[in-house]
Amino acid sequence: MxxxxxxxxxxxxxxxxxxxxxxxxxxxxxxxxxxxxxNRRFLLFAGLDPLLEALQNLRFTEEDLCxxxxxxxxxxxxxxxxxxxxxxGEVWAMEEGEICFPxxxxxxxxxxxxxxxxVETLVLNLLNYETLVATKAARILLAAGPEAVVVDFSPRRDxxxxxxxxxxxxSFLAGFHGTSNTLAGKLYGIPVVGxxxxxxxxxxxxELSAFRAFAxxxxxxxxxxxxxxxxxxxxxxxxxxxxxxxxxxxxAAVRLDSGDLVSLSQExxxxxxDAGFPEIKIFVSGDLDxxxxxxxxxxxxxxxxxxxxxxxxxxxxxPALGGVYKLVxxxxxxxxxxxxGKISIPGKCQVWREEGFxxxxxxxxxxxxxxxxxxxxxxxxxxxxxxxxxxxxxxxxRQTLFRLPPGLRDLSPEENPSYPxxxxxxxxxxxxxxx
Amino acid sequence: MxxxxxxxxxxxxxxxxxxxxxxxxxxxxxxxxxxxxxNRRFLLFAGLDPLLEALQNLRFTEEDLCxxxxxxxxxxxxxxxxxxxxxxGEVWAMEEGEICFPxxxxxxxxxxxxxxxxVETLVLNLLNYETLVATKAARILLAAGPEAVVVDFSPRRDxxxxxxxxxxxxSFLAGFHGTSNTLAGKLYGIPVVGxxxxxxxxxxxxELSAFRAFAxxxxxxxxxxxxxxxxxxxxxxxxxxxxxxxxxxxxAAVRLDSGDLVSLSQExxxxxxDAGFPEIKIFVSGDLDxxxxxxxxxxxxxxxxxxxxxxxxxxxxxPALGGVYKLVxxxxxxxxxxxxGKISIPGKCQVWREEGFxxxxxxxxxxxxxxxxxxxxxxxxxxxxxxxxxxxxxxxxRQTLFRLPPGLRDLSPEENPSYPxxxxxxxxxxxxxxx
Numbered sequence: 001m002x003x004x005x006x007x008x009x010x011x012x013x014x015x016x017x018x019x020x021x022x023x024x025x026x027x028x029x030x031x032x033x034x035x036x037x038x039n040r041r042f043l044l045f046a047g048l049d050p051l052l053e054a055l056q057n058l059r060f061t062e063e064d065l066c067x068x069x070x071x072x073x074x075x076x077x078x079x080x081x082x083x084x085x086x087x088x089g090e091v092w093a094m095e096e097g098e099i100c101f102p103x104x105x106x107x108x109x110x111x112x113x114x115x116x117x118x119v120e121t122l123v124l125n126l127l128n129y130e131t132l133v134a135t136k137a138a139r140i141l142l143a144a145g146p147e148a149v150v151v152d153f154s155p156r157r158d159x160x161x162x163x164x165x166x167x168x169x170x171s172f173l174a175g176f177h178g179t180s181n182t183l184a185g186k187l188y189g190i191p192v193v194g195x196x197x198x199x200x201x202x203x204x205x206x207e208l209s210a211f212r213a214f215a216x217x218x219x220x221x222x223x224x225x226x227x228x229x230x231x232x233x234x235x236x237x238x239x240x241x242x243x244x245x246x247x248x249x250x251x252a253a254v255r256l257d258s259g260d261l262v263s264l265s266q267e268x269x270x271x272x273x274d275a276g277f278p279e280i281k282i283f284v285s286g287d288l289d290x291x292x293x294x295x296x297x298x299x300x301x302x303x304x305x306x307x308x309x310x311x312x313x314x315x316x317x318x319p320a321l322g323g324v325y326k327l328v329x330x331x332x333x334x335x336x337x338x339x340x341g342k343i344s345i346p347g348k349c350q351v352w353r354e355e356g357f358x359x360x361x362x363x364x365x366x367x368x369x370x371x372x373x374x375x376x377x378x379x380x381x382x383x384x385x386x387x388x389x390x391x392x393x394x395x396x397x398r399q400t401l402f403r404l405p406p407g408l409r410d411l412s413p414e415e416n417p418s419y420p421x422x423x424x425x426x427x428x429x430x431x432x433x434x435x
Numbered sequence: 436m437x438x439x440x441x442x443x444x445x446x447x448x449x450x451x452x453x454x455x456x457x458x459x460x461x462x463x464x465x466x467x468x469x470x471x472x473x474n475r476r477f478l479l480f481a482g483l484d485p486l487l488e489a490l491q492n493l494r495f496t497e498e499d500l501c502x503x504x505x506x507x508x509x510x511x512x513x514x515x516x517x518x519x520x521x522x523x524g525e526v527w528a529m530e531e532g533e534i535c536f537p538x539x540x541x542x543x544x545x546x547x548x549x550x551x552x553x554v555e556t557l558v559l560n561l562l563n564y565e566t567l568v569a570t571k572a573a574r575i576l577l578a579a580g581p582e583a584v585v586v587d588f589s590p591r592r593d594x595x596x597x598x599x600x601x602x603x604x605x606s607f608l609a610g611f612h613g614t615s616n617t618l619a620g621k622l623y624g625i626p627v628v629g630x631x632x633x634x635x636x637x638x639x640x641x642e643l644s645a646f647r648a649f650a651x652x653x654x655x656x657x658x659x660x661x662x663x664x665x666x667x668x669x670x671x672x673x674x675x676x677x678x679x680x681x682x683x684x685x686x687a688a689v690r691l692d693s694g695d696l697v698s699l700s701q702e703x704x705x706x707x708x709d710a711g712f713p714e715i716k717i718f719v720s721g722d723l724d725x726x727x728x729x730x731x732x733x734x735x736x737x738x739x740x741x742x743x744x745x746x747x748x749x750x751x752x753x754p755a756l757g758g759v760y761k762l763v764x765x766x767x768x769x770x771x772x773x774x775x776g777k778i779s780i781p782g783k784c785q786v787w788r789e790e791g792f793x794x795x796x797x798x799x800x801x802x803x804x805x806x807x808x809x810x811x812x813x814x815x816x817x818x819x820x821x822x823x824x825x826x827x828x829x830x831x832x833r834q835t836l837f838r839l840p841p842g843l844r845d846l847s848p849e850e851n852p853s854y855p856x857x858x859x860x861x862x863x864x865x866x867x868x869x870x
Contacts, residue, residue, distance in 0.1 A: 005618040006596050008588070009629030012617060017652040023638055067621040073653070113638065120632075124591035125599060153443070156559035157755040159748075161441050162597035164560060182447060183440040186502040194445030197555075198772050199762040203458055203548065217452040218508070227772055310755045313594075319754035320592040320745045327634040337633050337662055 004060040004085060005067065007121040012068070015114045019078045028110040028329040029120070030345055031127055035102035036417040039317050041408050042357075044138045044397070045098045045106050046170045047130030049388045052378055054122055055087045081114075089115055091378035094351070096388055097134070097173050097397035098373060099404070101419040104351045104361050106131075106323075108374065113330070120325045129163065130170040132321040133313065136290075137174035138401055140308055142409055143290035145297070146402045149305035151193050152179040153285060154313030167313040173390060175398035180307075188390055195222040195255050195283070195307075207233060211240045220252040222283055225268070230256055234268040238275035253281035253304060261286065262301040269302045283307065289316055290411050334430050346430045350374055356405060362424035439495040439520060440502065442556040447503070450549045454513045463545040463764040464555070465780055466562055470537035471852040474752050476843050477792075479573045479832070480533045480541050481605045482565030484823045487813055489557055490522045516549075524550055526813035529786070531823055532569070532608050532832035533808060534839070536854040539786045539796050541566075541758075543809065548765070555760045564598065565605040567756040568748065571725075572609035573836055575743055577844055578725035580732070581837045584740035586628050587614040588720060589748030602748040608825060610833035615742075623825055630657040630690045630718070630742075642668060646675045655687040657718055660703070665691055669703040673710035688716035688739065696721065697736040704737045718742065724751055725846050769865050781865045785809055791840060797859035 018024055033043060060068075060082040068074055068082070089111025100106055107127065109116055137152075144150050152171045155164040161183075168184030178191035185192035196214055204210035207228060215221050223240070225233025234254060241251045254272070256264050261284050272280045284296070285307030293306055310316065326344045327335050334347035345361065352360040352368030362368045377385045423431065453459055468478060495503075495517040503509055503517070524546025535541055542562065544551055572587075579585050587606045590599040596618075603619030613626035620627035631649055639645035642663060650656050658675070660668025669689060676686045689707070691699050696719050707715045719731070720742035728741055745751065761779045762770050769782035780796065787795040787803030797803045812820045858866065 003618055005621055006590070006599070007617055008590055008615040009617050009620070009627045010615065010631055011629075013629055013653060014631055014635045017635070017649055018638070020652055021648060027638075029634070064621065068617075071620075071627065117632075117634065121590050122596075125593060125596060128592055129594045129598075155441070155443060155556050156760075157563055157757070158560060159564045159594035159598035160601050161557075161560060163564075163594035164441070166595050180443040180445065182442055182444050182503075183438055185444070185506075186440055186499065192444045192506065194443060194448055196445055196449055197552075199464070199552065200449045200452070202762050202770050202772065203453070203462075203765065213456060214452055217455055218448060310757070314749070314754040316754055319749040319751055322592070322745070325591075327637050330638065335637055337637065 002054040002057045002059070002122070003064055004058055004082065004118065005064045007118055011118050011120055013073060015117050016074050016078050018114050018117065019081060020075070024112045024114050025331040026110055027113040027116050027327060028108055028348055029116050029325050030105040030328045030349075031107040031109070031123055031323055031325050032105050032345060033102045033321060033323045035419060037102050037318070037321070039413045040135060041410060041414065041417070042099050042101060042135070042404070043131055043321075044134040044174055045094045045100050045131055046096050046134035046173055047127040047166070048093050048096045048107070048377065050130070050166070050169075051123060051126045052091070052383050054126065055091070055119060055378070056381065056383065058085065058087050058119070058122070060085055085115075086381055087111065087115055087119065088381040089378070090376065090380070092374040093377050094373045095375065097393050099357060099400060099408075100373070101359060101421045103345070103419060103421045104359055105345055105349055105374065108328075108348060124323060124325050128321045128323045130166050131323065132315045132318070133167050134170040134174045136312055136315040136318075137171035137176055139290040139411055140293065140312060141175045141398070141401060143293040143297070143411060144306050146398075148303065149177045151177055151305065151307050152181065152312060153307040153309035155181045157310040158313040164313065169390070171312060173394055173397060175394055175401055190390070196224045198224065198227040201227040208236045208239065211236055212243070215240055215244055215249070215251065220250060222253045222255050223251060224255045224257060226256055226258050230259060230264050231267060231271070234271040237280070238272055238277055241277050241280060242275070251277075251280050253283045255283045255285060255307075257286045262296055262299045265302040266300065281305065285309070287311060291317075294411060336431070345427070347427065349427065357408060358420045358422070360422050360424060361427055363426040363430070366424050366426045368424070437489040437492045437494070437557070438499055439493055439517065439553065440499045442553055446553050446555055448508060450552050451509050451513050453549050453552065454516060455510070459547045459549050460766040461545055462548040462551050462762060463543055463783055464551050464760050465540040465763045465784075466542040466544070466558055466758055466760050467540050467780060468537045468756060468758045470854060472537050472753070472756070474848045475570060476845060476849065476852070477534050477536060477570070477839070478566055478756075479569040479609055480529045480535050480566055481531050481569035481608055482562045482601070483528050483531045483542070483812065485565070485601070486558060486561045487526070487818050489561065490526070490554060490813070491816065491818065493520065493522050493554070493557070495520055520550075520553075521816055522546065522550055522554065523816040524813070525811065525815070527809040528812050529808045530810065532828050534792060534835060534843075535808070536794060536856050538780070538854060538856045539794055540780055540784055540809065543763070543783060558760050559758060563756045563758045565601050566758065567750045567753070568602050568605040569609045570756075571747055571750040571753075572606035572611055574725040574846055575728065575747060576610045576833070576836060578728040578732070578846060579741055581833075583738065584612045586612055586740065586742050587616065587747060588742040588744035590616045592745040593748040599748065604825070606747060608829055608832060610829055610836055625825070631659045633659065633662045635659075636662040643671045643674065646671055647678070650675055650679055650684070650686065655685060657688045657690050658686060659690045659692060661691055661693050665694060665699050666702060666706070669706040672715070673707055673712055676712050676715060677710070686712075686715050688718045690718045690720060690742075692719075692721045697731055697734045700737040701735065716740065720744070722746060729846060771866070780862070782862065784862065792843060793855045793857070795857050795859060796862055798861040798865075801859050801861045803859070
């Protein structure tokens, strides 16, 4: 169950006022990201499934209502209204894993005004974070290239346990190969992966004993070779590989987690090759992100795979996505806020994707050409789509990602970010008249 | 209950290996932050209470064990061992809200090696995030000054719902006055606060009607005046204040959320004063942090209070804290890793705070002078301290904060960060010999 109290207090005080005044006609809110988004040429939409689940299970428990009563802000009949609360709205949204852009609605939610207002915090909290991490993960994959294995190592630096679950989910959706987060493996069916820690190596008299023990206890181990000295570590790994070969067993890879990864990876490759183990792969980790992976490859670093932690899970170079949730239509028609520098998208819209990632945002009645990106996913508070098949969707997303046009695939920031989003004549005229 | 599966897979594979080899003697791990920490002259330790609770409730359910069995990595007897898992270790830690520094242990955990290894991810996840936010909140308070009211508005941009709860808790611990997060209010007893959204104003025919309605429905309202035009908004607020005065009622404050906050706050102050309402306060928000608040005040901005959201909850200029959890002692004595650039603190230590925030880290047997910062908070898996009285502790933390020496209070980055931490002769000789 999701507590209805997970909301900013003002959502409740505003809802209270709407309730007192009978202002509860259906209203439509749009979730979108304002341009420009620093260092991002596209976004990857994520978080919809967790949001739909939370909306369906949103309740105010007796305990919640007692707490609200204790604040002395709410009338008894409003609290009674909340006790019966069930989300009954309609939701249109892009599919998770869709490439999308600032300035276009990613989700539209229509519900009685009180409901639509109360869920604002939840919508923003869940969509902002998963979309942020999925986007970061997509960029990391683009840097690593389609052949590389890339996995999520972020739990220890994510912002709490739930964040770590969302990070594993969103990065897998984007195309990662797995996660170190065992619970995410159980909950989302994501492949779980792991190597060993320095403390394991230190738990044995010497590195060689640690490698032998780990290889004895695990099939196809990945050995961490930089606890003491990575070059000696590579030699020790080769030695153990030789011992294992006699028994018909193998080492899958060695891992480097510190130092100059480029030169170390080259030296380690040479040591393993010279020892007759060209099939032992090199896995690198240690504060990696898209910029560092790109640089590592440019400088000739050799890696079969990458473990990405801190900088993925907190989206280091852009730690929050400024997605907003704005009233766009109510019984009085399309609405927008006119404060300088903060525009809105008035009216119920569809986003039409034309060939090659050119989007047209058009009022529903205008129609458009190409593929409509917003689908009806919930009506009267019930899901209309099955839970996402994460593994299947991941395959599609990976394919789309590596076929993006070069201008979008480029990881460098643009001087004046231009997003391929156009507004229809009808929408433009609404925006111009400031309705 | 906390699922034992919230752990990196390698903790389980390493534990499995320890289990097979009977390597389960007590081992001590230290949680500490490596220097330097960009843009931070001190840290504020937080997250201990949530961690102790999680440790006490850590279990592997039948479902968890089925999942682990399905991975084909673990022996039946190891899974049986996990089924009986209860954390039985001892924990020494600093008090939450303690000012602390990189290079000194903030927590020491001693437990049978398997237990100590399995909880690594949990320890790091919870302590890294709350300490990160508490530190950011402390800096924001220093910028706002002791007279200002500062509240947490971060839920919509935090990394999931749990992150928002930790952000509310950690910022209140540091000295914030409240949070917009209603659930955090219920769970932690933090004062909940809120104003109104632009969508509320837009739900009425015009701003004046919206203000009148909100003031009628709420005692001492805070009116958001920048939906259309903040200057006209201030005039409308003054008008409503005049109408309310006739009924013996008041407006508490007006809120500015966009535009040039400095000049707007000055103009709005003039309008309210001229209209005879010097007691109506000005509350500002909108992508604030310590740097922007400092600049706002320096340029003569006028505010009674600040709402801080995005940049607090994700700690915008430092979105993750690189705290680590390292083996420091086992049955073979003090231990440390010797990889270049990554040092450790070998041995069981105490941190002694001498006058004016000078810390000495010394081996237990060496003793020290001043106040010992590490207290025993858990033994044999049971808490030795009561749950934190958050409100009382907050008062103490605020007092300490505003009395910090100028060198620590300064918000600007240091060229070569120097932390007031010294190592005792015994510790230094261990580090030098690379034990």
